[in-house]
Amino acid sequence: MIRHLAAASLLLSTACLAIGPAAAADPGITDTEILIGDVEPLTGPPALLGVAASIGHKIAIAEANAAGGINGRKIKYVLEDDGYVTARTIQGVKKVIDVDKVFAMIGISGSGQSIAVMPVIEKSGIPTVIDVAPVKFLWEPPRKNVFVVGQSYEEGIIHLVNFLADKNPGKKWGLITQDDDYGITVRDGFDSVVKAKKLNVVYSGNYKKGQQDFSSDMLQLKDSGAEVFLAGGIIGENIAMMKELEKLGIKPVTGIFWPGRIEPVLKLMGPAGDGIYAVDYVEPFAGAAGKAFLEKAMPLVSEAEFKGINRYTMTGYAAAKVLIAAIERCGKQPTWACTISELEKTRNVETGVMAPISFGPGVRFSNQKLQIMQADTATLSFKPVN
Amino acid sequence: MQYLIQLLISGLAIGAMYGLIAMGFAVIYKSTGLVNFAQGEMTMITAYIAWTISTTVSGNVFVVAIGAILAAVVLGLVIERLVMRPMLGEPVFATVMVTIGLAVILRSAINFIWDAYPHGLDIGMGRGIVHLGGIGVRTGQIAVIATLLLLLAAIWAFFRYSKVGVAMRAVAADDRTALLMGISATKVHALAWAASSAIAGIGGVFFALSYDLSPAMFQLGLKAFPATILGGLDAVLGSGLGGLLIGITENLAGGYLGSGMKEVAGFAMIIVVLMVRPFGIFGERDIERV
Numbered sequence: 001m002i003r004h005l006a007a008a009s010l011l012l013s014t015a016c017l018a019i020g021p022a023a024a025a026d027p028g029i030t031d032t033e034i035l036i037g038d039v040e041p042l043t044g045p046p047a048l049l050g051v052a053a054s055i056g057h058k059i060a061i062a063e064a065n066a067a068g069g070i071n072g073r074k075i076k077y078v079l080e081d082d083g084y085v086t087a088r089t090i091q092g093v094k095k096v097i098d099v100d101k102v103f104a105m106i107g108i109s110g111s112g113q114s115i116a117v118m119p120v121i122e123k124s125g126i127p128t129v130i131d132v133a134p135v136k137f138l139w140e141p142p143r144k145n146v147f148v149v150g151q152s153y154e155e156g157i158i159h160l161v162n163f164l165a166d167k168n169p170g171k172k173w174g175l176i177t178q179d180d181d182y183g184i185t186v187r188d189g190f191d192s193v194v195k196a197k198k199l200n201v202v203y204s205g206n207y208k209k210g211q212q213d214f215s216s217d218m219l220q221l222k223d224s225g226a227e228v229f230l231a232g233g234i235i236g237e238n239i240a241m242m243k244e245l246e247k248l249g250i251k252p253v254t255g256i257f258w259p260g261r262i263e264p265v266l267k268l269m270g271p272a273g274d275g276i277y278a279v280d281y282v283e284p285f286a287g288a289a290g291k292a293f294l295e296k297a298m299p300l301v302s303e304a305e306f307k308g309i310n311r312y313t314m315t316g317y318a319a320a321k322v323l324i325a326a327i328e329r330c331g332k333q334p335t336w337a338c339t340i341s342e343l344e345k346t347r348n349v350e351t352g353v354m355a356p357i358s359f360g361p362g363v364r365f366s367n368q369k370l371q372i373m374q375a376d377t378a379t380l381s382f383k384p385v386n
Numbered sequence: 387m388q389y390l391i392q393l394l395i396s397g398l399a400i401g402a403m404y405g406l407i408a409m410g411f412a413v414i415y416k417s418t419g420l421v422n423f424a425q426g427e428m429t430m431i432t433a434y435i436a437w438t439i440s441t442t443v444s445g446n447v448f449v450v451a452i453g454a455i456l457a458a459v460v461l462g463l464v465i466e467r468l469v470m471r472p473m474l475g476e477p478v479f480a481t482v483m484v485t486i487g488l489a490v491i492l493r494s495a496i497n498f499i500w501d502a503y504p505h506g507l508d509i510g511m512g513r514g515i516v517h518l519g520g521i522g523v524r525t526g527q528i529a530v531i532a533t534l535l536l537l538l539a540a541i542w543a544f545f546r547y548s549k550v551g552v553a554m555r556a557v558a559a560d561d562r563t564a565l566l567m568g569i570s571a572t573k574v575h576a577l578a579w580a581a582s583s584a585i586a587g588i589g590g591v592f593f594a595l596s597y598d599l600s601p602a603m604f605q606l607g608l609k610a611f612p613a614t615i616l617g618g619l620d621a622v623l624g625s626g627l628g629g630l631l632i633g634i635t636e637n638l639a640g641g642y643l644g645s646g647m648k649e650v651a652g653f654a655m656i657i658v659v660l661m662v663r664p665f666g667i668f669g670e671r672d673i674e675r676v
Contacts, residue, residue, distance in 0.1 A: 043494045045602040047502035176645065205645035210605050212597055215396030216640030216648060223389060236504055236600050243597070247515055247522045248392075268506045268598050308501065 028103030037096030038107040041084035056316025062300040089113035111135040127339040131319030139365035149319040151281045151368045157189030159370045160279035174203035174226030218244035246272035262310040274377035281368035282314040286381035314353035393641040399527035401633020402534040406589025407610035408625035410582040417578030423485040426607015427492035432458040432587030433594040462583030496601045507594040530592040618669020
């Protein structure tokens with residue numbers, strides 16, 4: 001009996017040695033597939049960004065799989081819902097890393113959620129590309145395995161306010177922001193331009209997250225005589241503000257930020273939204289690049305998913321393209337170390353939906369080029385402003 | 387002066403929406419002794435159904451209104467029969483937890499059945515702006531205030547003069563005695579859930595008409611609940627008036643004390659009122675609290 005057990009052990013050891021390289025490889029990779037994990041808000045109001053971003057990931061993955069996958073391996077996408085609840089984000093990320101054993105991570109929910117889950121991702125060492133909520137904390141200081149595609153909220157606001165200030169010299173300004181980390185970032189960006197350009201701010205409001213009625217806030221704005229207005233809401237808030245201004249019979253020059261730059265918003269704002277300015281680093285769908293992206297996406301996703309496409313689909317698509325390209329450059333036996341090294345070597349990768357993406361040694365943030373757009377209610381689209 | 391009037395009108399309009407939903411809370415509490423934490427979600431579902439009717443069946447205001455009310459009634463009855471009736475006789479805490487679970491399910495249902503995008507409810511009216519003495523008011527705002535006042539009068543008459551209304555009051559006062567008198571408590575409960583769903587649903591539809599429809603709409607329930615507490619958890623009419631008070635207070639605070647005070651003011655008022663009248667302005671003293 002003992003002799004049989006010893007023989008079996010020897011056989012097992014030999015077998016393990018024979019498949020040594022595969023057993024020693026990083027998780028999430030077999031001879032036929034590579035797993036990429038993601039945790040997004042797929043339910044609740046923020047599903048608007050989470051679902052759209054996941055569609056972007058799916059488009060890039062479907063495109064790569066249609067072209068034969070990554071060096072012959074098909075990509076499998078493992079997606080978890082966090083409902084925009086930080087505890088669930090952490091739980092979800094731990095699940096996809098420890099239970100599903102994915103090879104790389106992508107996306108990762110909102111700003112607060114990705115910040116909270118950073119210690120888990122950093123400790124695991126898994127190659128990660130973040131695309132939904134680019135906030136400075138994620139790349140300052142740079143983390144070895146975490147790369148961020150996008151532009152910082154603060155830079156975005158600075159770009160928008162500078163543009164509006166140059167276009168409307170000497171005008172009175174109004175600002176309203178949300179009472180959370182998003183609102184603080186918007187306000188910080190705004191304040192830095194106010195200081196530099198000595199803008200005359202006559203109204204500065206701060207609303208509680210979840211507020212839906214802005215009648216008194218907009219009445220105060222009107223009363224202040226503000227001529228240029230930075231609406232620091234996200235989606236529903238900006239719609240409510242613009243409709244309130246319409247009711248009050250005023251139409252200040254208005255700027256909104258990219259989280260709210262989605263086309264359905266224009267339909268809901270109606271004439272009140274015509275001509276509002278927005279800042280973004282992804283291409284507008286009304287432009288040639290946007291149209292080309294939609295054409296590419298149509299055969300790769302379902303009809304329902306196609307309807308769910310918005311700007312976050314573009315950010316998701318770009319990030320997935322960068323990650324897939326890096327894994328691909330690692331050849332037949334990709335590892336985490338190689339993927340991270342190749343991500344670092346990313347130079348001017350064209351995705352068609354934003355300016356070329358680059359990282360570098362110690363550079364984990366792609367720092368995308370910004371552009372100003374203006375709403376056109378007639379076509380329910382945002383068009384680039386030259 | 388115009389500034390003040392504008393604040394009051396806007397406050398009354400949003401307050402009327404809170405009031406309608408608050409009445410939904412109170413109808414259920416009064417008849418079943420239960421706080422329905424899924425009230426905001428039920429309101430949201432009704433508004434989404436109204437939007438679906440307007441985009442798929444007809445955008446006619448009467449078709450949408452009747453369809454939405456019927457759908458709300460069915461929703462209330464289904465929830466009562468399938469979810470709440472099996473909980474009869476169970477501890478109040480367990481029943482309240484069931485309504486919390488129901489809230490989460492209904493909230494998630496929005497994304498499964500519809501989507502996360504904001505939508506506008508267009509029924510051809512309610513969005514126009516009329517000018518009253520130089521003050522811009524949306525027709526939907528006038529309509530919601532009028533609807534609340536009409537419903538307050540109708541509900542008062544219902545509880546005061548109708549047999550069913552008296553039966554509901556009897557069950558609320560003492561369900562065992564009411565049972566001995568031949569009143570079916572389960573029927574009264576079912577009616578309460580249906581009525582609550584319909585009344586709150588009307589508030590939700592008006593909200594969707596004035597603002598927009600989104601998965602964040604369930605938060606209306608969180609705003610309306612303080613109105614119920616203020617008016618009295620067992621006072622249906624008082625809850626409606628509580629909504630108006632909360633709406634006006636919020637707007638006056640937001641307009642005169644600053645944006646940040648808007649959300650705080652309503653709750654500050656509740657604390658003060660409850661310190662003086664723990665059972666709410668119009669509530670009865672012997673409330674059994676959850």
